[in-house]
Amino acid sequence: MSGCHPKAALKGLAGCHTCGKVSPVTLGRCPRCGSHLHLRKPNSIHRTVAFMAAAAALYIPSHILPVMTMVELGTVERHTIIGGMMYFWESGAYPIAIVIFTASILIPFLKIGALAWLCAAATGHTHRKPERLGKLFWFTELLGRWSMIDIFVVGIMVSLVQVGNYMTVTPGPGALAFAGVVILTMFSAMSFEPRLLWDQLDGQSVPEETDCPHETI
Amino acid sequence: MMEGFTRRWRAAQPWPAPRRGPHYSVCHFCDTLHDADRIPEGEAALCARCNAPLYQNRYASLTRASAFSVAALVAIALMHVFPLLIMDAAGMRRSLTLSGAALALIEEQAPILGCFVILFTIVAPLFLALSMLYITFPLLFGVAAPGAKTVARWMYVSEPWNMAEVFLLGVVVSLLKLVKVADVQFGVGFFACAGVMVFLAAAVAGIDREELWDRLEVATE
Numbered sequence: 399m400s401g402c403h404p405k406a407a408l409k410g411l412a413g414c415h416t417c418g419k420v421s422p423v424t425l426g427r428c429p430r431c432g433s434h435l436h437l438r439k440p441n442s443i444h445r446t447v448a449f450m451a452a453a454a455a456l457y458i459p460s461h462i463l464p465v466m467t468m469v470e471l472g473t474v475e476r477h478t479i480i481g482g483m484m485y486f487w488e489s490g491a492y493p494i495a496i497v498i499f500t501a502s503i504l505i506p507f508l509k510i511g512a513l514a515w516l517c518a519a520a521t522g523h524t525h526r527k528p529e530r531l532g533k534l535f536w537f538t539e540l541l542g543r544w545s546m547i548d549i550f551v552v553g554i555m556v557s558l559v560q561v562g563n564y565m566t567v568t569p570g571p572g573a574l575a576f577a578g579v580v581i582l583t584m585f586s587a588m589s590f591e592p593r594l595l596w597d598q599l600d601g602q603s604v605p606e607e608t609d610c611p612h613e614t615i
Numbered sequence: 616m617m618e619g620f621t622r623r624w625r626a627a628q629p630w631p632a633p634r635r636g637p638h639y640s641v642c643h644f645c646d647t648l649h650d651a652d653r654i655p656e657g658e659a660a661l662c663a664r665c666n667a668p669l670y671q672n673r674y675a676s677l678t679r680a681s682a683f684s685v686a687a688l689v690a691i692a693l694m695h696v697f698p699l700l701i702m703d704a705a706g707m708r709r710s711l712t713l714s715g716a717a718l719a720l721i722e723e724q725a726p727i728l729g730c731f732v733i734l735f736t737i738v739a740p741l742f743l744a745l746s747m748l749y750i751t752f753p754l755l756f757g758v759a760a761p762g763a764k765t766v767a768r769w770m771y772v773s774e775p776w777n778m779a780e781v782f783l784l785g786v787v788v789s790l791l792k793l794v795k796v797a798d799v800q801f802g803v804g805f806f807a808c809a810g811v812m813v814f815l816a817a818a819v820a821g822i823d824r825e826e827l828w829d830r831l832e833v834a835t836e
Contacts, residue, residue, distance in 0.1 A: 403664040406641040406648040413641030416768050417828040418670070420639040420648070430633075430832050431764055486791070494791050497784070529665055532644045536667075539775075546735065546778055550716070550785030553732050554700070555792065557711055557719035564705045565796070569725040577731055584775065596645040596665070 405600075407437040407593075415439070442591035443517055449586035450513045456578045457506060463572030466552050470565045478572060479503065479548055502548045502576070505541050509583045512538045513590065520594035528595040539587045545580045549573055628755075630672055633832040640669045640825070651825075669825075676822040677830070681751040683818035687744040690810035697803035699786050704797035711789075712804065713737055713782075739777040740811055746770040747818050750827065759834035767831060774819060780812040 406413060406420065412435040413420050414428040421428060423435050439445075464476035477485075479502045486495035512534050518524050519531055552573045559567040630653065632638065640651040642662040649669060654660050659671040673679065698710030713736055721729035746766045753760040760766075786805055793799045 403645075403647045405646045406639070407646055409648065411639065411641065411648060413643065413646075416771060418640070418643075418825045419828065419832075420641050430828060431768055433768065482792075489795070491791060494788060498788065501784075528645065532665055532667065535644075543775065543778055544781055544784070546781045547785045547788065549728060549731065550736070550778075550782045551788050551792070553716040553720050553728065554711055554785060554789040556723050556725075557716040558700060558702050558709050558789070558793070560709065560719075561705050561707055568723050569720060569728060573725065573728055577728060581731075588775075592644045593646040 405596075410437075412437050438593060438597075439589065439591040442589055442594065443521060445589035446513060446517055446586050449582045449589060450510055450517075453506070453579045453582035453586060454510050456575045456582065457510065460572050460575035460579050461503070463575060464570035465548060465572040465576065466555060466570050467568045468559070468565070469567075476570065479576065482548075482551075498548070501544050505545050506579050506583060509538050509542055509587070513583070513586050516590060516592075516595070520591070520598060522598050528592075528599050531595050532592055535587070535590060535592050542580065542584050542587060545583075546577070549577045549580070628675075628677060630676075630826050631829060631833040633829055634836060642667055642669060671823045672826065673820075673822055676826055677751050677755045679821035680818050680827075681748055681755060683814045683821055684744045684748040684751070687740070687811055687814035687818055688748065690807045690814055691741055691744060693807035694804050694811055697807060699802055699804040699808060700790060700793075700799060701802050702793060702797050702799045710802060711786075713808075735776055735778040736782045739773050740779045740815055742773050743770060743777050743815055744818065746773075750831070751822065754827075754830050754834060757834055759831055763831055764835070767827065771824065777815060779808060779815060783808050783812055 410422055410424065411420050412423040414431060414433055414435060416433040417428060417431040419428055419430045421430075421435060423437050425435060427433065428435055461479055464478055465482070466477050468475045468477060479498070483495050483498040483502070486492075486498065515524065516531060516535055516538075519528075552569050555567045556569055559565055632653065638651040640649045640660070641647070642649070642665060644667045645662065645665040647662055647664045649660070649663065651670070652660070654670075654672050656672050656674050660669040661667065662669055695713060698712055700711040702709045702711075714733075717729045717732040717737065719729075720726070720732060747770065749760050750763050750767055750770070753763070783805070786801075786808065790799050790801065
């Protein structure tokens with residue numbers, strides 16, 4: 399199959415990660431934009447797994463710790479992300495409860511799962527069609543940023559709800575943990591190299607360059 | 616009439632081919648090597664193996680990218696001047712601005728979160744709009760602005776971190792959270808924020824990454 403679809407890496411050509419120009423990898427740097435050239439992103443699996451593991455570790459505290467504390471006429475209420483979602487569900491605002499559930503609970507969870515699966519497939523532990531996995535990767539990159547919505551809600555509430563002694567809102571430690579989950583999963587997805595999935599299918603492995611000590615994004 | 620105008624405009628500014636060949640395109644998903652043939656405006660080149668888009672030739676790309684980045688800059692200015700939400704509660708009126716939300720987080724012992732909000736909703740959209748205009752407007756006249764390549768590199772690095780549209784949804788959720796305890800309404804800033812979202816997306820989608828770099832390469836030769 400790879401016979402009629404020649405791989406750039408086998409000819410020593412690399413597509414620049416920044417500008418897309420195809421040049422011989424021996425040049426070291428892209429002649430057009432100056433970025434480092436790689437046949438494959440360096441240490442892609444290690445980086446993806448490291449960011450993913452850090453995100454998974456933060457996922458649990460982000461849902462247990464309160465994301466904000468509301469003081470209303472002397473009574474202190476601590477809100478977690480799940481609590482906020484339940485509040486909307488119980489008050490009948492189902493669409494918004496579903497949005498919060500999807501953005502804050504489901505997407506980070508699925509994203510960590512998807513990245514783990516992609517890494518397993520890229521190292522040959524599962525056999526799946528790269529086309530579908532490629533779509534999964536694209537979808538993961540696209541959706542991840544929407545999880546930031548809860549952080550922005552905390553910021554908006556803290557800024558807006560400062561009504562003297564009547565009602566105040568302060569941010570909680572869960573919000574920082576949750577922001578960490580979102581940002582780390584974004585870095586994890588950016589570190590992943592989808593071409594490894596196709597290398598796995600073709601049974602070809604591209605040697606990682608050892609002569610290049612520099613790291614790029 | 617319009618048809619004739621756009622045809623002439625297009626013919627004046629076709630996607631140029633950089634002189635230093637050979638011209639290939641590599642699929643970023645499966646690494647298949649393709650000959651990068653010129654395609655007519657409005658069409659996309661797809662990977663022969665995995666069907667992922669390789670590059671797209673957009674209609675009137677430079678005009679659209681620079682015009683939408685000007686529109687985005689205007690919307691960004693409006694978004695900062697006017698409040699996004701206005702809340703009346705307990706006889707007090709409070710209004711929400713973008714910088715207000717970020718500064719409130721910094722004052723309330725969450726400086727890191729405040730910095731994230733500043734980066735993702737203030738710095739990234741502004742940088743994206745400014746850099747797109749800085750690159751594409753001089754290119755309309757076939758000139759590359761000083762340092763345009765460096766700016767373009769950073770523009771594509773910052774692109775995934777622009778979260779104006781996520782903030783917009785956050786404003787909607789906050790309004791629904793507060794509507795039971797206070798009288799809340801959208802301000803002009805909210806609609807400006809919606810404009811930022813649309814115009815920035817249109818500006819970035821207005822010109823393909825490969826086309827922008829090809830034009831930069833030709834202009835700096």
